[in-house]
Amino acid sequence: MEYRQAKTGVLMIEILPDKCDFCGCCVGVCPEDAIELKEAEIFIIDERCTNCSKCIWSCPIEVIMFNKEGVVAK
Amino acid sequence: MKEEYDIIVVGAGPAGSMAARFAAEKGVSVLMLEKDRDVGYPVRCGEAISKAGVEEFIDSNELWIKAHINKFSFIAPDETEVLLQFDSEQEGYVLERRIFDYELAKTAVNTGAQILTRTYVNGLLFDDDKVAGVKYEHNGEQKELKAKIVIAADGVESRVGRWAGLKTHIDFRDMECCTQITAANINVDPNTLYFYFGEEFAPEGYFWIFPKGDNIANIGLGVSGMIGKKKSAQSFLNSFMEKYYPQAPILTTIAGGVPSAVTLDKISAPGIALVGDAARQVNPLSGGGIASGMIGASIAGRIAGEAIKMNKLDHLLTYDKAWHDRLGRRHETFNRIKEGIFNFSDEKFNIIAHSINKIPFEKRTLGRVFRTALIKQPSLIIDIAKVFVI
Numbered sequence: 001m002e003y004r005q006a007k008t009g010v011l012m013i014e015i016l017p018d019k020c021d022f023c024g025c026c027v028g029v030c031p032e033d034a035i036e037l038k039e040a041e042i043f044i045i046d047e048r049c050t051n052c053s054k055c056i057w058s059c060p061i062e063v064i065m066f067n068k069e070g071v072v073a074k
Numbered sequence: 075m076k077e078e079y080d081i082i083v084v085g086a087g088p089a090g091s092m093a094a095r096f097a098a099e100k101g102v103s104v105l106m107l108e109k110d111r112d113v114g115y116p117v118r119c120g121e122a123i124s125k126a127g128v129e130e131f132i133d134s135n136e137l138w139i140k141a142h143i144n145k146f147s148f149i150a151p152d153e154t155e156v157l158l159q160f161d162s163e164q165e166g167y168v169l170e171r172r173i174f175d176y177e178l179a180k181t182a183v184n185t186g187a188q189i190l191t192r193t194y195v196n197g198l199l200f201d202d203d204k205v206a207g208v209k210y211e212h213n214g215e216q217k218e219l220k221a222k223i224v225i226a227a228d229g230v231e232s233r234v235g236r237w238a239g240l241k242t243h244i245d246f247r248d249m250e251c252c253t254q255i256t257a258a259n260i261n262v263d264p265n266t267l268y269f270y271f272g273e274e275f276a277p278e279g280y281f282w283i284f285p286k287g288d289n290i291a292n293i294g295l296g297v298s299g300m301i302g303k304k305k306s307a308q309s310f311l312n313s314f315m316e317k318y319y320p321q322a323p324i325l326t327t328i329a330g331g332v333p334s335a336v337t338l339d340k341i342s343a344p345g346i347a348l349v350g351d352a353a354r355q356v357n358p359l360s361g362g363g364i365a366s367g368m369i370g371a372s373i374a375g376r377i378a379g380e381a382i383k384m385n386k387l388d389h390l391l392t393y394d395k396a397w398h399d400r401l402g403r404r405h406e407t408f409n410r411i412k413e414g415i416f417n418f419s420d421e422k423f424n425i426i427a428h429s430i431n432k433i434p435f436e437k438r439t440l441g442r443v444f445r446t447a448l449i450k451q452p453s454l455i456i457d458i459a460k461v462f463v464i
């Protein structure tokens with residue numbers, strides 16, 4: 001299995017597909033500028049993410065998850 | 075569209091539109107770029123604003139006023155209600171922002187600014203160290219456009235300032251993470267804003283019901299990211315609705331973030347200025363950012379227009395001080411008051427509510443309410459005094 005690589009190792013942050021409201025809380029708190037948010041599209045920029053989890057704590061509708069197994073590359 | 079603009083504004087919310095309008099009034103070329111399809115939609119807002127906050131920029135119009143507000147109701151954790159009425163010059167509105175934002179954008183266009191929607195800005199151009207334009211995606215194509223000045227009005231999710239090297243990300247503890255629904259069959263007074271405080275409703279934040287006429291209301295809350303770590307805004311909203319309005323039909327649901335802190339240390343740099351939520355110009359006590367964002371943006375727009383007219387781009391850097399003199403410093407005081415209130419226990423909220431209710435309703439002015447609250451929290455006196463004096 002191939003995992004997505006974060007800045008500090010394996011990426012462990014996952015945004016649940018089709019559940020995001022594109023509100024921007026997570027983008028506002030991300031210290032690494034590691035989230036790309038378009039009109040109706042969101043993704044993590046792997047090589048910048050440090051798995052710090054701040055985006056998870058600030059998501060008002062709990063659609064970002066910590067996946068300690070690591071996020072599998074598609 | 076031109077090959078090059080004097081000023082490019084990123085984002086067409088209230089701040090973007092006012093930056094564009096005040097710049098265009100100086101007779102320079104201005105283009106607004108907005109990632110969404112429509113200006114004003116989706117609405118991520120409780121939509122409450124003071125009449126004075128609106129009328130500094132646009133004449134009041136029933137087209138986008140859904141409710142006229144003349145009372146505040148504060149609900150303590152034990153459900154004691156403190157009702158406060160204010161006089162006509164303190165009147166407020168609940169807006170239909172979908173229309174309001176659109177009308178604001180129209181005032182910008184009427185002064186000569188142009189606007190392009192479905193345009194996602196994803197980078198900056200530089201000339202040495204000076205910002206000199208934007209990179210953007212439009213209709214699936216990656217493009218570039220030069221400008222002498224870029225104004226970032228890209229909201230809570232702002233990234234434009236970061237690309238110019240400004241520290242713009244906000245501490246997760248200062249982010250009020252919000253969910254809100256617009257629901258029907260909500261039987262509340264149509265002229266009152268309701269605020270609920272305490273651990274059950276919204277710890278380190280508040281819960282609101284803002285009426286929009288016809289028994290429709292915006293119902294939502296914000297909690298700090300620190301609370302979100304344990305329990306999300308959505309769970310608080312679900313518990314509230316189950317308890318108070320289990321049958322209410324829900325018309326819309328949205329998430330959103332309010333950067334509830336003081337303004338960023340630096341809101342301008344060579345060739346770039348930040349306005350509105352992007353600059354963290356929200357009133358940190360109330361979480362209101364429409365009026366203060368428009369004020370910040372109007373200052374930045376005017377100064378940017380002047381800088382181009384005078385052919386003196388350094389003039390843009392005077393924006394930081396102009397903002398701080400107008401509102402920034404006051405927000406620092408509001409922020410200290412907010413931190414004081416955040417630390418109130420449920421018991422303290424209850425005690426304050428009980429003592430305020432001993433003041434007869436007709437005599438219950440904002441000043442008296444504060445004085446009563448202060449007896450219970452004397453260290454806030456100095457800060458609150460400053461708010462009223464400055």
Ligand SMILES: Cc1cc2nc3c(=O)[nH]c(=O)nc-3n(C[C@H](O)[C@H](O)[C@H](O)COP(=O)(O)OP(=O)(O)OC[C@H]3O[C@@H](n4cnc5c(N)ncnc54)[C@H](O)[C@@H]3O)c2cc1C
Pocket residue numbers: 084085086087088089090107108109110114118119120121122123193194195196227228229230231232252253254294329330331332349350351352356361362363364365367
């Ligand atoms: C739930 C909630 C309730 C609120 N309630 C109130 C209230 O009752 N009263 C009040 O005064 N304030 C309230 N606020 C705050 C208020 O909504 C904001 O302060 C206000 O909208 C800020 O205006 P703005 O123009 O700075 O940003 P926004 O209105 O957020 O506009 C930013 C614009 O920039 C666009 N954009 C972002 N990135 C890009 C990009 N890369 N390229 C192109 N375009 C981009 C966005 O699509 C958006 O249209 C609330 C906020 C929330 C979340």
Ligand code: SF4
Pocket residue numbers: 013029030031032033034035044048049050051052053054055056
């Ligand atoms: S985990 Fe941290 S670095 Fe990664 S996207 Fe979330 S906030 Fe950004």
Ligand code: SF4
Pocket residue numbers: 015019020021022023024025026027042058059060061062063064329
């Ligand atoms: S905070 Fe949650 S809902 Fe908002 S944009 Fe991020 S993932 Fe989506």
